[in-house]
Amino acid sequence: MTTLVAEIGTQTLTNRERILGALRGEETDRFPVWLKMANRTWQLSQPAPYRAMEALDLLRAAGCDLMAGNSAPIGARHPHVRQTREERDGIRRTVIATPDGDLMKEQRHDPTTDSWHPSRYPVRTAEDLRAFRWVYTDTRYRVDEAKAQDAVQRRRRLESHDIFVNGGTSTSPLMEMVEHVCGPENTVYLLFDEPGLFREVLAIMHEDRLRRLEAALRYPVSDTYWLNENTSTTLISPGMFEEFCVPHLTAYGNAILAAGLIPVHHMCGTLHALLERIDALPATVNEAFTTRPVGDVSLAEGRRRMPSKALIGGTNATLWLEPVETIVATVAEDLARCPDRRRIFLSSAGVLPPPVSFEKARRVVDALKNL
Numbered sequence: 338m339t340t341l342v343a344e345i346g347t348q349t350l351t352n353r354e355r356i357l358g359a360l361r362g363e364e365t366d367r368f369p370v371w372l373k374m375a376n377r378t379w380q381l382s383q384p385a386p387y388r389a390m391e392a393l394d395l396l397r398a399a400g401c402d403l404m405a406g407n408s409a410p411i412g413a414r415h416p417h418v419r420q421t422r423e424e425r426d427g428i429r430r431t432v433i434a435t436p437d438g439d440l441m442k443e444q445r446h447d448p449t450t451d452s453w454h455p456s457r458y459p460v461r462t463a464e465d466l467r468a469f470r471w472v473y474t475d476t477r478y479r480v481d482e483a484k485a486q487d488a489v490q491r492r493r494r495l496e497s498h499d500i501f502v503n504g505g506t507s508t509s510p511l512m513e514m515v516e517h518v519c520g521p522e523n524t525v526y527l528l529f530d531e532p533g534l535f536r537e538v539l540a541i542m543h544e545d546r547l548r549r550l551e552a553a554l555r556y557p558v559s560d561t562y563w564l565n566e567n568t569s570t571t572l573i574s575p576g577m578f579e580e581f582c583v584p585h586l587t588a589y590g591n592a593i594l595a596a597g598l599i600p601v602h603h604m605c606g607t608l609h610a611l612l613e614r615i616d617a618l619p620a621t622v623n624e625a626f627t628t629r630p631v632g633d634v635s636l637a638e639g640r641r642r643m644p645s646k647a648l649i650g651g652t653n654a655t656l657w658l659e660p661v662e663t664i665v666a667t668v669a670e671d672l673a674r675c676p677d678r679r680r681i682f683l684s685s686a687g688v689l690p691p692p693v694s695f696e697k698a699r700r701v702v703d704a705l706k707n708l
Contacts, residue, residue, distance in 0.1 A: 352403050356501045357560070360599055360622050360647045362680045369402040369682045370705045371649070372698055374689040377451040382691035393500065399695065400702040402682075404501045407492050409485040409556045411478050411549065417471040429453060437468040442517075458520045463531045469518065470538055473545040478552035488558040505563030505601070506549065509589070510542035511581040515572050528577075543585050550589060554596040561599040564589055564620065569606020578611055583618065590619030601649075605687055609633040616643040626650030627686040628671065636681060637674035644676075650686040657690050661697060665704040672708060683708075 350358065350366050358365040374380070375392035387395060396403055419434045427446040432439055443457035460469050495502050508516065514524045528535045554562070564586060568578065586602070593600040605625035608615065612634070615623060623646045628635055631653035639648045651671065656664055668683065675681070683705050689698060 352499045353496065353501050353560075356402055356404070356682065359680065359682045360561075362647065364679065367706055368678070368708060370684070370702050371396070371401045371404060371682065372399060372685045372689050372702065373687065374399065374685070374695075374698060376688055379689045379691055379693075381449065381451060383695060387695045399699050400706070402501070403499070404503055405495050406504065407488055407495065407502050407558050408504050409480045409488040409553065409558050411480055411552055413549075414477040414479075415472060416475050416477075428456075431459075433459060433468075433472065435468040435471040437471065438464065440465055440468055455517065455520070458518060458523065460514075460519045460527070461523060463527065463534060466519075466527055466531060466534055466538060470541055473542050476545045476548060478549045480552055480556060485556045485558070489556060492558050501561075502559045503561045503563060503601075504553075504559030504598070505561075505565055505603070506546070506553065506589075508566055509546065509564065509582055509585040510539040511573065511577065511585075512566055512568065513542065514539075516567065521572050539581060543588075546585070547588065547592070550592050554592060554598070557597070559598065561601050561622070562593045562596075563601040563603050563624065564593075565603045567606065568602070568604035568608065568611070570610050571607050575610045575614070579614060583614065586618050586620070594619055607633040609638070612639065612642040616645050621645065622647045622649060624649040625684075625686050628653045628656065630655055631687070635674070636668075636671045637676075640675045640677070640680065647680040647682060649682040649684050651681065651683050652686050654685075654687055654690045657685060657693050657701075661700045661704065664701050665708070668705060669708055 355365050355367070356369050359369050375395050380388050380390070380395070390398070393403060393405060417436060420431055422429065422431045427448070429444045429446070431442050433441070440459040441457065442455065442459040444453040445456045446453055460466050492502050507513065515521050519527060566582070566586070568582070573582070590600040599622060600620035601622040601624050602615065602618070602620045603624045604615070605627060623639070623643065626632070626634065626636070626639055626648040627650055636648060636651045639646070651668055652664065656667055659667075672678070672681070
């Protein structure tokens with residue numbers, strides 16, 4: 338495989354050097370560019386050969402700077418609960434048996450994107466919330482040593498091919514409540530109707546996250562470690578973020594830094610009201626930084642109000658439906674308002690919209706690399 342190289346003055350930058358430099362705020366030869374196209378949502382809408390291409394082959398063909406995911410599989414033990422699942426006619430039902438009663442959640446399959454979405458949340462009442470405490474009480478995590486070493490070797494292979502390597506974990510407690518446990522509305526109801534119980538459950542979930550991180554971070558299998566928060570002020574308020582998310586994200590980010598990795602926040606929603614607070618957190622990168630009108634920020638605002646953060650993003654799904662020239666000109670105008678050209682990694686922010694063809698994606702990537 339040919340190593341990707343470029344020159345800045347007399348210094349030669351590889352793909353990995355360019356990405357690391359952007360994330361660390363160093364001068365680079367150009368902006369790294371990466372699209373979220375190696376996924377079922379985009380690929381299932383495309384013709385051959387793109388529909389079935391392997392992720393790295395697809396990204397390479399599109400001209401993207403190359404990144405790949407890698408992790409050491411973690412085994413979980415939940416001593417107080419038992420789960421059973423059945424799947425039929427595009428509906429997946431899971432029953433969680435706890436010492437305080439059964440919980441049931443339901444998901445429905447979207448064949449267009451080959452993805453599952455919640456149609457019934459497991460926690461709807463205070464009684465459900467009490468039962469849910471058992472899901473994360475006394476959890477234990479371990480990594481199979483042989484599989485961990487396989488992951489270490491895979492990272493070395495990826496590095497030898499000049500590929501940047503990402504790892505990560507799930508949401509912090511509040512965002513899991515919003516997205517997967519209670520739903521957005523019921524999270525707020527239970528928070529205010531059962532404040533003591535709600536905070537107790539979040540504390541139990543937080544301790545669970547710390548145990549999982551401790552197990553995962555023992556093995557050097559990636560360059561970064563992503564906290565997949567999905568933060569958005571359309572789902573939680575700035576006050577909720579301050580009280581519940583900030584302490585948890587601070588603990589997780591510090592643990593990742595102590596392990597020698599780059600902490601990344603995946604926050605794909607509206608962040609305008611949170612930028613200064615996010616800047617104070619220990620993670621050094623903010624990913625899926627989504628511009629207006631899907632998000633509510635710009636690259637220039639992010640660079641001015643979050644100067645310690647590298648930004649991966651800078652576009653939005655609506656913009657990608659415009660002509661190539663409009664996409665590139667819009668990004669160029671935003672970049673011109675930034676205080677400098679550091680800490681920026683241009684991407685599709687969210688998943689590349691299915692109407693965007695491979696040919697269009699490739700043309701935009703080439704143009705963005707020349708900005």
